[in-house]
Amino acid sequence: MSGTSREASSAGGGAQQVEAHVRRLWRHRGVAAPAPRRGPQRRLDLDDVLDTAVQVADGAGLAGVSTRAVAAPLGLSAMGLYPYVGTKEQLLALMEDHASVLPAWDDPGTSLADDLAAWAEQLFALYRRHPWLTELSWTEAPGGPHQQDWLERLLAVLERWRTPPGSRAPVVTTLYAVVRAAAQTDAGHARAAAGDGAAAWREQAAATQRLVGDLDRRYPRAHALVQHAPHDWQDAPRASVRRVVDVLCEGLGTGGRPGRAPAGP
Structure with a gap:
């Protein structure tokens, strides 16, 4: 030949x-x-x-x-x-x-932020059930029907709340990235809780505080950040998703919640 x-x-x-x-x-x-x-x-x-x-x-x-x-x-x-x-x-x-079957849920319908948060919570739950999904590149996603279902559901929310068409792609990219990163952190917390990672981290933090006694004065902003973090550190990744949704909606001019009135059928 x-x-x-x-x-x-x-x-x-x-x-x-x-x-x-x-x-x-x-x-x-x-x-x-x-x-x-x-x-x-x-x-x-x-x-x-x-x-x-x-x-x-x-x-x-x-x-x-x-x-x-x-x-x-x-x-x-x-x-x-x-x-x-x-x-x-x-x-x-x-x-x-x-593994990415879209579950059934009802949108709250109370604001753009609430509807986006509902979508993000469902995706976060999917990643929590299958943590290995976050290890696969989103940019190389296979584009199968179940993944298309997730994207179409998200775009339907943005359309229903009359989100400017030029803003939809950035919102999609940001939400996927934030939920994936939060789920990766959540999986790390789960591994730490299951092993001795959390104890080792606390031991190192205590040693750092003891040896660098003025840590809070050297890094006052980081020290103050802890005061506004969720009391349950294991819930921080999921809670951060909701906060990012609110910030996104504020940037879109919807005021987070309540949002602008949804479009009709």
């Missing part, structure tokens, strides 16, 4: 892999899942495979996810997993969307 023929064959194979991956992502939204081209028929449902993969990630974190770790509970080899999910990167993308 000539070099040109090999390049064309490789490009065609890559395009087929991408199409198969998109078909898997959108298999429950009217797109036919890819059928095996050769070999025995698949005996497992893709949802069952992804349920197992998500369980592995929930228990061992993203670092514990490998084709072998996912395949073993299913009675498959690592290579036997490929016809179901494609490459390791495609497996992670499928897992990300599979």
Whole structure:
């Protein structure tokens, strides 16, 4: 085979892999899942495979996810997993969307800030259930149907409260970034509480206060910040999300709460 023929064959194979991956992502939204081209028929449902993969990630974190770790509970080899999910990167993308089902909730409808906070709280809760989701790059999100559902719900809130169109993209980016960062901090708090991290931190803080006795005079603003922090330090990440929402709405000119009247149907 000539070099040109090999390049064309490789490009065609890559395009087929991408199409198969998109078909898997959108298999429950009217797109036919890819059928095996050769070999025995698949005996497992893709949802069952992804349920197992998500369980592995929930228990061992993203670092514990490998084709072998996912395949073993299913009675498959690592290579036997490929016809179901494609490459390791495609497996992670499928897992990300599979775990990101949009729950049902009613918007408060009392202000833009309240409706945005409700959306942010739900996303924060999703990250709390699956902390490994925050380790995946949002800029490289697979764009599957469940993730599209989250974005569409957020944009619907912004539209309903007549948020200026030019401000919507920055609000979306900011909210996703803040909720993700807060959830990462929350996961760190959970790990510290489960181990000896919190005790070690307190021990170091006490030693610092003892050895640098004028710490509060050297850094008065940081010292004063503690007075306005939530009493429950473990609740600080979640509480910060609500405060950022209020600040965003103030910047948009809605006054946080109550916001401007929502648009009609």
